[in-house]
Amino acid sequence: MALRQTMNLSQSLVITPQLQQAIKLLQMSRLELESAVRSELEENPILEEAEVLKEEDLKRTKEVAAEIDGGTGEVVATNTQDPQKQDEFEWESYFEQNQKPPQSGMAGSEEIMNYENAISASQTLHDHLYWQVKMNGFSEYEEKVADLLLNYIDDDGYIKTPLEQIAAEEKIPLEDLEDTLSLIHEFDPPGVGARDLKECLLIQAKHLEEDTQDLVRLISNHLKDLEKKNYDAIAKAMGYELEEVVEMCKIIYSMDPKPGRAFVSNETQYVTPDVYVYKVGDDFVVSLNEDGLPRLKISNFYKNMLQKGGKTEDKTQNYIQEKLRSAVWLIKSIHQRQRTIYKVAESIVKHQREFFEKGAAYLKPMILRDIANDIGMHESTVSRVTTSKYVHTPQGIYELKYFFNSGINSSEGDMASESVKLKIKDLVSKEDPKNPLSDQKIVDLLKVEGIQIARRTVAKYRDVLRILPSSQRKKFF
Numbered sequence: 001m002a003l004r005q006t007m008n009l010s011q012s013l014v015i016t017p018q019l020q021q022a023i024k025l026l027q028m029s030r031l032e033l034e035s036a037v038r039s040e041l042e043e044n045p046i047l048e049e050a051e052v053l054k055e056e057d058l059k060r061t062k063e064v065a066a067e068i069d070g071g072t073g074e075v076v077a078t079n080t081q082d083p084q085k086q087d088e089f090e091w092e093s094y095f096e097q098n099q100k101p102p103q104s105g106m107a108g109s110e111e112i113m114n115y116e117n118a119i120s121a122s123q124t125l126h127d128h129l130y131w132q133v134k135m136n137g138f139s140e141y142e143e144k145v146a147d148l149l150l151n152y153i154d155d156d157g158y159i160k161t162p163l164e165q166i167a168a169e170e171k172i173p174l175e176d177l178e179d180t181l182s183l184i185h186e187f188d189p190p191g192v193g194a195r196d197l198k199e200c201l202l203i204q205a206k207h208l209e210e211d212t213q214d215l216v217r218l219i220s221n222h223l224k225d226l227e228k229k230n231y232d233a234i235a236k237a238m239g240y241e242l243e244e245v246v247e248m249c250k251i252i253y254s255m256d257p258k259p260g261r262a263f264v265s266n267e268t269q270y271v272t273p274d275v276y277v278y279k280v281g282d283d284f285v286v287s288l289n290e291d292g293l294p295r296l297k298i299s300n301f302y303k304n305m306l307q308k309g310g311k312t313e314d315k316t317q318n319y320i321q322e323k324l325r326s327a328v329w330l331i332k333s334i335h336q337r338q339r340t341i342y343k344v345a346e347s348i349v350k351h352q353r354e355f356f357e358k359g360a361a362y363l364k365p366m367i368l369r370d371i372a373n374d375i376g377m378h379e380s381t382v383s384r385v386t387t388s389k390y391v392h393t394p395q396g397i398y399e400l401k402y403f404f405n406s407g408i409n410s411s412e413g414d415m416a417s418e419s420v421k422l423k424i425k426d427l428v429s430k431e432d433p434k435n436p437l438s439d440q441k442i443v444d445l446l447k448v449e450g451i452q453i454a455r456r457t458v459a460k461y462r463d464v465l466r467i468l469p470s471s472q473r474k475k476f477f
Contacts, residue, residue, distance in 0.1 A: 022333040026340065026381070029388035030272050030292075037294050037334070046320065046327040050297040125157065125192075125263035126150055132187045145172060145180040149193070157192040157260030158200070191259040198223055204255045214238070218248055226252065228471050246476060273392035275345040275400075277356060284356055286346045288338055289392075296331050298324070343375045344385045348403050350374070355403070359395050361423075363416040365407030409452045420451060421461050428467055433475040 015023075025033060041047050133146045148170055152159050163181070167174040184193040190207040194200035198219060205215040218226065222234045226249060235245040256262070276287045302320055351370060354362040368379040368386075375382075386400035407414035427445055431437045437445070439458045446453055467473075 018329045018333075021329070022336060023384065025333050026337050027384035027387050030274055030289075030390075032388075033334075033337075034293060037296070037330075040330060041294065041296075044323050044327055044330075046299050046302050046323040047330070048297050048299050050295040122265055123263065125155065125260045126153070128263060129153070129184070129187060129192065136183070138183075141176075142180055142183070145176055146184060148172070149177065149181060149184060153193060153260070155260050155264055156258040157189065157194070159193055159195050163195075189256070189259040189262060191256060194259075197257055200257065200259065201252060201255055204259075205252075208251070214240075215248055215251060218245075219252065229474050229476065231476060271390050271397055273390045273397055274341060275389070275391040277345070277349055277391060277393045279356070279394055284349050284353070286342060286349060288342055290338075293334075296327070296334070298327060340377070340381065340385050341389060343377075344371060344382055344400065345391060347371045347374045348391075348400065352403055356393055356395065361419050363403070363405070363418050365414045365416045366404055367406075368404060408457075410450045415451060417461070420446070420453065421465055423449070423451070424458065424461055425465055425467070428462075428473075431473075433473070436470040436473040438470045 025036070028036065041049060129150050130147070133143055133150070138146060149159065149166070152161050152166060154160060159181075163174060163177045166172070167177055181193055185203050187193070190204045191200040194203055201219045201223075202216060205212045205219060208215070218234065218238065222237060225231075225233045225237075231242055231245050231249065234249075235242045238245065272289070272292070274289055276289055278285045278287065302324070305316075305320060348366075348371065349356060351366055351374070352364060354364065368382045372379045372382045386404070389400045390397055391400055402418070405417045408417055408420050409415075423446065424442060427437060427442055439455050439462065442458050443453060443455050446458075462469075
């Protein structure tokens with residue numbers, strides 16, 4: 001055995017930190033990109049946010065500067081000449097000089113608070129339940145156990161964790177948990193704290209003022225038949241007439257299977273499109289949405305420090321150069337991201353022109369490779385670009401991923417799977433509620449229109465569209 005030194009020449013693919021950052025920025029959504037840029041603005045002193053100012057904004061700035069400087073306007077002139085004082089503003093002294101004491105009373109006040117526009121915090125399910133615990137006169141120990149159980153109630157109002165597991169984790173006797181849970185079952189909304197659907201319906205049935213013995217019996221023994229709407233089997237097993245069973249089922253259908261959803265916030269989640277597609281004449285024009293994204297620039301002050309050279313320490317010079325390279329690469333990565341999004345959107349418009357003119361029914365089958373070959377990029381790049389990016393079209397706002405779908409054979413050529421889903425949804429919306437269409441019947445109707453599709457594919461698309469099976473869509477009343 002002996003020690004020996006050798007040299008090997010080999011090629012390997014190494015992703016630099018800058019390239020990793022570019023890839024990360026590429027797949028970010030609009031909100032994530034804005035948050036990342038804001039964070040970089042705070043950490044990197046070289047970066048500054050450039051604002052596009054209008055004439056009235058510039059005029060207002062000069063007026064404020066003149067007011068601070070005694071009407072001479074020297075602040076603006078000094079800031080433009082000295083790079084170290086550029087973009088600096090004495091906000092504290094400005095507010096001290098111009099702030100007025102608040103007026104007492106309503107007399108003479110031009111602005112009166114509009115209480116209708118005040119934002120109020122909506123009450124959550126847990127807030128509502130905690131309030132009831134405080135109002136029910138529980139002992140200190142019962143209140144502790146109740147608060148513990150409330151932490152395990154999900155947004156639907158259920159306790160999905162077994163009580164045995166809670167008792168073992170929290171070191172509380174199982175009997176105490178069961179006793180306290182029975183008290184929580186008396187809370188509003190009815191059915192809260194249930195461990196499954198059967199218990200939730202039974203709790204709500206016991207809250208009814210009328211005789212609930214038959215309802216409890218039906219829920220306890222015939223929940224599967226009730227789910228399938230097999231009223232004949234329920235009537236035969238319970239020994240009642242079909243009309244009586246239907247009346248009981250009406251009461252059960254009026255119950256809430258998810259009692260906690262009444263407290264779920266209904267705030268609208270708005271989507272900001274990354275790309276706009278407009279129709280100008282006979283052509284469609286693609287425009288990037290730059291609103292809200294910070295416009296970055298390099299600080300003149302630090303650029304001048306680098307130009308001074310020997311007047312600054314080597315450690316400071318190295319720090320500034322490192323941050324300068326990071327800033328330049330970030331700006332280039334953002335510009336590259338925007339250009340890539342533009343290319344992909346332009347190619348999508350070219351491939352899906354009929355969709356933009358006529359609607360979703362005319363969507364064509366398209367895969368990532370089609371766009372990648374068209375713009376000369378890799379499929380993975382197109383996949384990253386289309387993730388969490390939205391486009392505003394004459395037909396509505398869609399995610400870029402929406403335009404990529406498989407094809408279904410038809411007499412007129414391949415048809416996009418999204419178009420087939422729309423046809424299935426349309427057929428179900430027009431069906432007879434008392435005699436709903438089965439999956440095989442939908443297959444036959446689509447075959448008449450020249451669309452060749454398997455029954456299992458119809459079932460899969462129906463699940464995607466959240467359409468129940470025909471046995472559960474059937475309505476007897």
